[in-house]
Amino acid sequence: MGELDLSKTEIGPFSWSYSERDTILYALGVGCHREEQRYVFEGHSDFAALPTLAVIPPYHDVLASVPLQDVLPKYNPAMLLHGEQYLEMKAPLKASGRLLTSARVLEVQDKGKAAVVVIHTTSKCADSGEVVAENEITSFMRGAGGFGQQRRAQRQPAAVAPNKPPQRKPDAVVEERTSEDQAALYRLSGDYNPLHIDPEFAGIAGFDRPILHGLCTFGIAAKHVLKAFAQGDPEALKSIKARFAKHVFPGETLRTEMWQDSPTKVIFQTRVVERDELALTFAAVELATPAGQAKSRL
Template identity: 55%
Template sequence: MAEIYGPSEYEYTERDLALYALGVGATREDLRWVYENDENFAPLPTFGVVPPFNTMMETPFGDFLPGFNPMMLLHGEQYLELHHPAPTSGKLITTGKIVDIVDKGKGVVVVMGTTTKDEEGNVIYYNEFSNFIRGVKNVGNKSGKDRGPATASNDPPNRKPDAIVQEKTTENQAALYRLSGDTNPLHIDPNMSSIGGFDVPILHGLCSFGISAKHVLKHFGESDGSKVKSIKARFSKHVFPGETLQTEMWKEGNKVIYQVRVLERDAIAISNAALVFHGDANDASASAGGAAEASAPAGVSAPGFKASPVFEALKAAIESGSEEERKARVGKTKALFQFNLTTSPSSEPTSWTVDLKNGLGSVNLGPAKNPDATVIVSDDDFVALAAGKANAQKLFMGGKLKVKGQMMLAMKLDSVLQEARKKAKL
């Protein structure tokens, strides 16, 4: 049985998630990754490579690699699986084991597998770190194990990329990214990088990994990390901070094969890469905006929500009257609303769509595509608001009601809710 290393603990807060996202190039426009109060705040999928670092650092490579020098270690490949949604703060526990050691002649590839769980024992991430250690000889086997997706070649199709995204890294990219836990001096200390054979410190391979996966997720996954099943990449060439990365993507069903080119040197930094979605990948450039997503025609009630009768009444009100009256109602409001309600501070939100922008108007259970305004509020406060027993301005000023999108459209909410009051005793 392979020796188990760890367990090691990793405690983090929302601040650590935002710091990681900034380290891989997220901006203030990416609120779901950098702002803890955003309704969709969640870790970037590639944050999953961070919690295992304590286990990696505690693994005694010198015990089984004679003459091991950490300055001669280069990250060769990375494979990441996402199993269960990671909390936005808490404690994660990682254990690791050596999966394979491959003799490459001029060095060895050591593959370490790590499993990261939350405090309840749910598997959150599985990683395989493939590290090439130069100068170590006559250790390991001559051919690596076939580990399925972790060793897939992911060769690009013989056609032009389906999508291309460019992003210029900053001179301080490595200095910022290292604050998330990868403190190898190779990436910041010129004296140490020169020992590794580089005139100046290079960018972390996992930073390029995060930047490029972010590109794929934005273009084909609507920036929704919950859609990601796995990510794999090979680090073919180094990147210097300040260089421009171009991610070239090919959509193949639920897999997006990609590679990353350094434009200044026309060098492929990441190859044989793929991001696999749970479902078919979507092309963000081809998606239609404005209309609400289709939902099942089974009413608008959600189990456990006091607000269900409110939306049932609102649905009846909006769908009442002649076609001309309904068109006039939509023409007066001209807004697509999404309501995100929770039954407790720790519960996941349930969404309703109130469409007073398209067609004759409608109310559906489920999220909207590109809503004009999203209202975030508790189930109890929404019911009180709908019944006229709570003041929207006071809820807003007290932080109990949040509005994302066009704030002025939220001013029309009271007239919208009045439609429900006319149809039911709330």
């Protein structure tokens, strides 16, 4: 079995300019309410971006331009499933600005009938060149395996940690009902997959109605962890990783169950209350400061 040359998959940078309006739109998309003025009112003295806004730049031309056909002979974008997401913040995300995002295929695994691909993206501040955030996006490609080659990479330990919840009651629980219009609102931040808005397309994919974006659930869960362990301080999030285990329908209730694993690590899982199914698993947040020592509130 050979090893793939992934150097030709490197692309970018792609420019993405975002305004205070985009920052507010994202916050509303992950369920922030008018009371959470810091994230929904540009006139607030501590107006800020939720750190998980940093998952959005790759959806502005970047991911669609990664030449997956160069490493997967049977690549079919319709057969792609978003499996896991890892986000690491390298610097605070400004409430508005311009980011330059580059991408490369980091890892490819041949699973026989399917393939697993990890895409790494780096977003830098266009003005200073400072790295703001890095994403690792793991996708499961149905029907794309059997090519006989693969490439493993040395990944960040937090990106591959199993994050098994302890055998005790959660240290904190936050519950939030999503809106029937949650997906319709979230998609305006950049992920326009019709699976999340078109009933006919959702039916073809095997769902009786459109489903919520996994990254919307991801953002909601991050907000819950920051609320419970960091007084809502957006700069407290160092990294977050989760596996997308089950779909969520807009209007369902999400319950994030959290365990403090160390002073700076919180293991969590997010459950769909109505169906008692886990939507996010193998999940954790690394905090920049020990839990309870953050400086701000929602």
